[in-house]
Amino acid sequence: MTREEVFVEVEASQRNRHGEDICGDAFKTLRLPDEGRTIAVLSDGLGHGVKASILSLMTATMALKYTASDTDIVRAAEVIMDALPVCQVRKISYATFTVVDIHPNGGARVVEMDNPPVTLVRDGLAVNLEYEEVSSPRYNDRVIRVYDMALHPGDRLIFTSDGITQAGLGSERLRLGWRIKGCREFALEQVGKDPKISARALSQKILSQALRQEPFQRAFDDMTAAVIYLRRPRRTIILTGPPYASGRDREFAEALGDFNGRKVICGGTTANIVARELELTIRDCLTGPGRGGGDIPPAAEMDGVDLVTEGILTLTRTAQLLESDEVPREKNPATQLYEIFLDSDSIEFVVGARINEAHQDPNLPIDLEIRRNIVKRIRTVLEEKFLKETHMRVF
Template sequence: MNNLPFSIEVACSQKTHFEERICGDVFLSKKTEGKQRAIVALSDGMGHGVKANILGTLTATMALSLTEEHKNPNSIGQIIMKTLPVCSQRQTSYSTFTIIDADLNKEVSIIEYDNPQTLILRGKDIFEAEWHCIVPEGERRKCNREILACNFTPQKEDRIIFWSDGITQSGIGTDDYPTGWGIKNAIEFVRKIVGAEPLISAQKLASKVVNMAAVNDDGLLKDDASCVVLYFRTPRKLLICSGPPFDTENDRLLASRIREFDGKKAICGATTANIISREFRQPIIDNLYSTDHELPPTSTMQGVDLITEGILTLSKTLLLLDKYNDKAPLSNGPADELAKLILDSDEITFMVGTRINEANQDPRLPIELEMRRTLVKRIKDLLEQKFLKEVEVEYI
């Protein structure tokens, strides 16, 4: 897990042009070097739809690969600009890009070409970084081919917010914003939200910005709209326990780990919950109603944030996380509640009991149900690759 005083939460929210199913804005991200370096790229392909998506994917993929290789900003800009085709009519590249290389051991590097101005907040105040201009070779006389870059040392509670022009141009032609929402209004909107909710997560902030852009366009976005947020914050930790320990003598050890854990705590499985209830000497209170007809209701117990059924709930949580995006918001079912806890956390620890639970050997259960260890492994991989979470699995 991260030994530094803060971690990086990365989140992207996107909505497509109202006539398109494929987004022309492409967001890619990756964590490397012990999960303490985050590389993210947002590219806006010209226009919208499939063609824009292809151009955006080409640009974002190059950006991520070159940045991971520790190419300097000048080299990255030169290579991408030489590779990108140029529109013969507009004399501009077929896609824009913003690249963030955030290394908690060093500094943050930002490279920006033709996307709306990147916003850096230190708390709720704007942090003015020292930007400089990179002009690709052979482009000295073409101001529209300039690249902006900056470096700064991050601090806890810093936020980096960047976006495609579908955000700043939203509302164009309306009475409120005849020339579009604009970068100033977008920045003030973000500052107002952060001022009202100082600890708002990156995901919620990005979603609020994109939803506001949709409101500006009366729900029918005239361009793809994307907002990406990097939030440097104290790590939010979550412990998920599922399955009884192999040796009953370790029941007390499991209970001690839960009691002493500094963060949110969830238990998945009735047998595990009964063990903790006995060790904590606290009653389990079962809820009588579940909003998900596929799963048993959740339960509550003092000292634990969430108690659910085991294998079935973990299986559905994996499914929800795999499909999660702005178009598939989470509900209030047991698996949804577990997924919300996971998404709001930076560091997730799974404690997996290795005693065979006879209930899971029932041949009447669906054949596709996986054993607990395999299921947790799949969740771990998904959280690391899709959501850039730091995940550890311990067996007991």
């Protein structure tokens, strides 16, 4: 695999401390397209709830900014610690952080302050990492670890808050908690079972396993499991809307037929064009989540196509799901499309420019925007929130 074929997948799974409405850990990401860099920050604020959330969000935001601007590590740490509000109860300001900065040539730097040590998984094994310790003269009790490494295609970086490694702490079975050893062994076991497991799936499994260590599976502390995975991109194409000129129907359909990756069609007219031009059959979906739910029309089936849905309503609902911080519980074509987006790295939208007169009815919901605006909205959240690569062609 060449360096150009490598995609940096970044995902994190979180759980609030039991009884808290907000997470005291913060996880932030940034992709710098002009430099080809990917930056991820995990911060754990002192305590729990709102105060911890403020501390961790401030820390993660500043760490992201200073890393992107290549500020000196010690100087950045001093500014962060100076800026944190002081807890009125404990009379200290405190937040840990882990910063991962990956460059396009595979070079990576990890900066760690008081979080559990990062794990590099390569060829199914944990790599022994060397690091340098630095500290500020003004905060000499806070030691910063700096790892410099070269990452290869297939590598995974795993980093967590101490809510993961201390899961089960003090219980009869795990007096000292799950610890980094337990987390690493579990992660290696999962990679061994599925060498191509995604960062998203692995982070979810680590979080779920940590929760199993807790009495009654209730998180005693805020928990975050983050995974970065360098791998071949998982590609998806979305066709939606008929071409502006019907003479381009064949070219439009072949964009889907010739694509190497997952294939999705959104829109009944779009599906009919593809079926006609590629001589395929559309079949109604009578079982499973494809039957629809709520206001979402049911999906259909077509050989060689992963998902066939209605158009604007489904796309609008999918945009809402992506923008929300809640994991959807409903089962319908919009949630199916949501899952496909999250499991993809590079997404190509092929958008027809012909206006559907049904969508200009002023009595329809205000959120029922024309197709290209919905696609733009989805692309924005995929790129900014989920660090996906997106492209668009208009017919």
